[in-house]
Amino acid sequence: MPDKIDQNLTFAFAEESRTAARDAVFSLKAAEEGFRQLARLFRAMANAGLVHRQRFLLLMRGKISATEENLKEAFQNKNRVVEECYPGMIEDASEASKAVKKAFLQSRKTDAEHAEFYRKAMENMFSKDYMEYYVCQICGHIHEDFAPENCPVCQAVVSRFKKID
Ligand SMILES: [Zn+2]
Incomplete structure (x- = not known):
């Protein structure tokens, strides 16, 4: 079976x-x-x-489904997390813990950015561009082409970015 x-x-x-x-x-x-x-x-x-x-x-x-279908699923999942999961968790954390609230706020922000990456990827699925991605190891922000001096989400310094193979 x-x-x-x-x-x-x-x-x-x-x-x-x-x-x-x-x-x-x-x-x-x-x-x-x-x-x-x-x-x-x-x-x-x-x-x-x-x-x-x-x-x-x-x-x-x-x-596993073909990549076009996977992109759509990944996009929908990111949006669901941003719209449905994080708002309540941020609200719950408001009183109890500044650090947890900050982590959820930054994760919501970066997940919204990630959804935008997926949206653009769906539109340009057959593009021949092969750009670099750098991921902030503090907040998960993804930067295209280069690592910024400071992360635009959490202000981490450039050395905290990891280049993805
Ligand atoms: Zn960051």
Whole structure:
């Protein structure tokens, strides 16, 4: 029953992604508490989770829709997060935590920018342009062609940008 297998692959992919992210956070906490070896163990687990995820991804590749459809889905998903998810979370964070509110506000802003990238990409899907992308490692802002002196969203300095291969 291929449908069940596809569902299981999708589930395993999501689960490994979530677990790897959790293990990365656990590693930070262990390091903060002075458990160097345990921090390293959690980092190893996080990396192993990414290996699993990549393996499942390769098996899923043949079952995934064509890129035109994926762009549309990615665009809609970004818009949904920006319009429906972040506003309430920002509101909830307003009183409790300035840092969480800032993270949600900046993530909402960069996700709105990301939606615009997808929108433009859908319009220019067959363009031969091959531009560079630089991602701010603080807020997730994506800059085209070059890394700016300061991130326009979070003001991080140029060295905090990562060039994407
Ligand atoms: Zn930034």
